[in-house]
Structures are given as C-alpha cells and as structure tokens.
Amino acid sequence: MAKEVVLSGIRPTGFLHLGNYFGAMRNYVRMQEAYDCYFFVANWHSLTTHPDTKELQQAVYRVVAENVACGLDPEKVALYVQSDVPEIAELYLYLNMLAYKGELEKTTTFKDKVRLQPNNVNAGLLTYPVLQAADILIHRAVKVPVGKDQEQHLEMARNFAERFNHRYGDVFPLPQAFSGQQELVKILSLDGNGKMSKSENQLNTLYLADTDDMIRKKIMKAKTDQGPDIKNAPQPDYIQNLFTLMGLVSTEDTIQHFMHQYNESEAGNCIIRYGDLKKQLAEDMIRFIAPIREKAAALQADEATLKRIIANGAEKARASAAVTLGLVRKAILG
Ligand code: TYM
Numbered sequence: 208m209a210k211e212v213v214l215s216g217i218r219p220t221g222f223l224h225l226g227n228y229f230g231a232m233r234n235y236v237r238m239q240e241a242y243d244c245y246f247f248v249a250n251w252h253s254l255t256t257h258p259d260t261k262e263l264q265q266a267v268y269r270v271v272a273e274n275v276a277c278g279l280d281p282e283k284v285a286l287y288v289q290s291d292v293p294e295i296a297e298l299y300l301y302l303n304m305l306a307y308k309g310e311l312e313k314t315t316t317f318k319d320k321v322r323l324q325p326n327n328v329n330a331g332l333l334t335y336p337v338l339q340a341a342d343i344l345i346h347r348a349v350k351v352p353v354g355k356d357q358e359q360h361l362e363m364a365r366n367f368a369e370r371f372n373h374r375y376g377d378v379f380p381l382p383q384a385f386s387g388q389q390e391l392v393k394i395l396s397l398d399g400n401g402k403m404s405k406s407e408n409q410l411n412t413l414y415l416a417d418t419d420d421m422i423r424k425k426i427m428k429a430k431t432d433q434g435p436d437i438k439n440a441p442q443p444d445y446i447q448n449l450f451t452l453m454g455l456v457s458t459e460d461t462i463q464h465f466m467h468q469y470n471e472s473e474a475g476n477c478i479i480r481y482g483d484l485k486k487q488l489a490e491d492m493i494r495f496i497a498p499i500r501e502k503a504a505a506l507q508a509d510e511a512t513l514k515r516i517i518a519n520g521a522e523k524a525r526a527s528a529a530v531t532l533g534l535v536r537k538a539i540l541g
Pocket residue numbers: 214215216217218219225226227228229230231249252338339340342343351352353354355356357360392393394395402403404
C-alpha cells in the first residue's frame with residue numbers, strides 16, 4: 208500500500224527555536240520512516256515580510272542544516288527549497304481564483320502583519336494562505352505537522368481543496384494539521400507573553416543555535432511567581448510552559464520530582480523552588496541543544512554537502528509536483 212503523504216515547511220526568517228522544534232520538527236523526524244515525507248524551506252513566503260534578500264541564501268542553508276541536525280535524513284525524505292519547485296507557483300495561480308478577498312482579509316496572521324508592517328501590506332501577504340495551500344496540495348499531502356499557530360492556514364487549505372474538487376473534479380485529498388498528540392503544540396515565550404517566535408523577543412526565545420551560557424541565562428530569567436497558594440493548584444501558563452519544556456528534555460523522574468513538589472506546595476509552605484527547577488531545566492536543555500547546535504554548525508560550513516542535499520530534494524519534489532500539476536491542468540484546462 209502507498210504510504211500517506213506528509214508535508215511541512217519553515218520560513219527562513221531567523222534562527223530556529225524550540226517552538227519550531229517542538230511544534231514541528233520533532234514530528235518531521237518521527238514521521239520520516241512511516242510516511243512519504245516532503246519538508247521544505249519556504250523562501251517565497253519569507254519575501255512577504257523580509258523584502259531584503261541579502262541574507263536569504265545563508266538563512267535557507269541554516270534551516271536545511273538545522274533540520275538535518277535535528278535528525279531528518281535527506282535520503283529518506285525530500286528536503287527542498289520552495290523556489291526550486293516552480294510547479295507550486297502555477298498551482299498558487301489556479302488556487303488564487305478560488306480564494307476570496309473577504310476570507311483572506313480575515314486571516315489572523317494577515318491582520319497581525321498589517322499591524323506590524325503597515326507600510327508593506329502587499330498582495331503576497333494577503334494571499335499567503337493560498338501559497339501555503341499550494342505547497343501542501345502540490346504533493347496531495349494528507350498530514351501536515353505544524354504548531355498551533357498554523358491551524359487556521361490548514362483550515363483554509365482544506366477549503367481551497369474542497370472548492371477545487373467541487374468545481375473541477377476530485378483531485379485533492381483534504382489535508383489535516385498533525386501533532387502526534389491530541390492538541391497542536393504552542394510553546395510560549397519565556398516571559399509568558401505570546402508564543403516563541405524567530406524574529407521577536409530574542410531573549411525570551413531559546414534558539415537551537417544558542418550557546419550553553421545563553422541557554423542558562425535565558426532560562427534563569429524565565430517568568431515564575433511566588434508559588435501556588437493551594438495544593439494541586441492549576442498551573443499558570445508560564446509555569447506550565449516550563450513543565451512542557453521539561454517534558455521535552457528532562458527525564459521522567461525529574462519531571463515527577465518537580466511536579467510532586469508543585470502539587471504539595473501551598474501558601475506558607477512552598478516546597479517547590481523555581482530557581483532549582485530552572486537550573487535543572489537549563490542543564491537538561493543544554494544537553495539537548497548543544498549536539499544539535501554543533502552538528503548544524505558543521506553542516507553549515509559544508510556548502511557542497513548542503514547544495515547536494517538541496518538538489519536531491521528538488522528532484523524528488525519536482526517529480527511529485529509534476530504529477531499533481533498534470534492532474535490539475537487536465538481538470539481545469541481539459
Ligand atoms: P514558521 O516558519 O513560522 O514555523 C515553522 C513551524 O514551527 C511551528 N512553530 C511553533 N510551534 C509551537 N510553538 C511555537 N512557539 C511555534 N513557533 C513556530 C509552526 O507552527 C510551524 O509548523 N506558514 C508556515 C510555513 C509554511 C508551511 C507551509 C507550513 C509555508 N508553507 C505548508 C506547513 C505547510 C510558517 O510560517 O511557519
């Protein structure tokens with residue numbers, strides 16, 4: 208039986224961080240054996256917010272290197288760069304006729320970007336979700352491992368696919384966001400305000416390229432409070448986020464130890480010491496990030512290997528994209 212198709216992408220707009228890893232890349236690595244996987248660097252998407260392209264190529268290389276350093280095997284998956292697959296642009300053109308101005312203007316990410324860059328509200332920004340749908344549908348992917356912030360884009364991709372099928376005949380399966388667990392993941396920034404993101408809150412984001420000292424410094428500054436007032440208190444989201452990060456990098460014993468202390472703490476008898484928790488988390492985080500950082504740095508210095516990986520990925524991606532585009536053209540143009 209043919210394997211199910213999986214696709215996901217990352218914009219090369221800054222250093223990759225734990226949110227990217229936990230929300231997306233961890234699942235890429237987990238899925239690479241059992242699925243037919245396509246993972247790519249969304250360099251066209253980055254142009255909607257980063258018009259200056261001086262550092263774009265290096266950023267593309269870094270994303271590729273970091274993906275491989277996290278455990279992605281370019282022999283098993285297609286790891287490619289969006290702009291190497293022109294078939295995506297043609298599908299984007301067709302899908303644009305099925306996307307309406309009203310729904311695009313209502314997209315949360317569009318509204319955020321209008322606030323952030325009022326002088327550059329370009330049409331690419333408005334049709335960002337259409338290009339994302341083209342990325343997914345060009346391989347007729349069914350599972351899309353992403354973090355919670357991409358949920359709405361996935362819903363839109365399903366809508367565009369449904370409209371296409373309805374108007375021109377069944378070409379696309381309907382893609383679903385995937386996290387491997389019930390909920391899609393959202394890693395908060397270390398100050399508890401909003402999500403970790405590549406370009407904002409540099410000191411509140413843990414990057415896969417951070418030095419050991421930087422990791423310690425950032426985690427020790429993470430937001431905590433004076434401790435729970437009652438036993439078994441619900442956790443404020445910034446405390447829960449620290450436990451989520453522990454869940455990623457610490458042993459089960461360590462997590463249970465601090466969880467027990469948290470649940471036994473109450474006003475006047477605070478057993479948990481957040482300073483100790485953060486110290487432990489920082490050391491466990493270093494053990495996790497340091498090898499990724501080093502592997503990624505070594506690969507980034509090896510441009511020949513990176514180019515080979517990217518060329519192989521493009522070849523695999525274009526083969527799959529050409530088949531879908533053949534079906535699309537036949538359905539629309541006859
Ligand atoms: P991007 O580049 O912003 O993020 C890449 C992936 O990381 C996830 N992520 C997070 N997950 C949990 N907590 C966080 N704090 C966090 N921050 C980022 C994102 O959900 C994403 O999975 N539009 C996409 C790129 C894209 C794409 C696609 C994704 C273009 N085409 C097709 C899937 C399919 C984006 O901007 O991701």
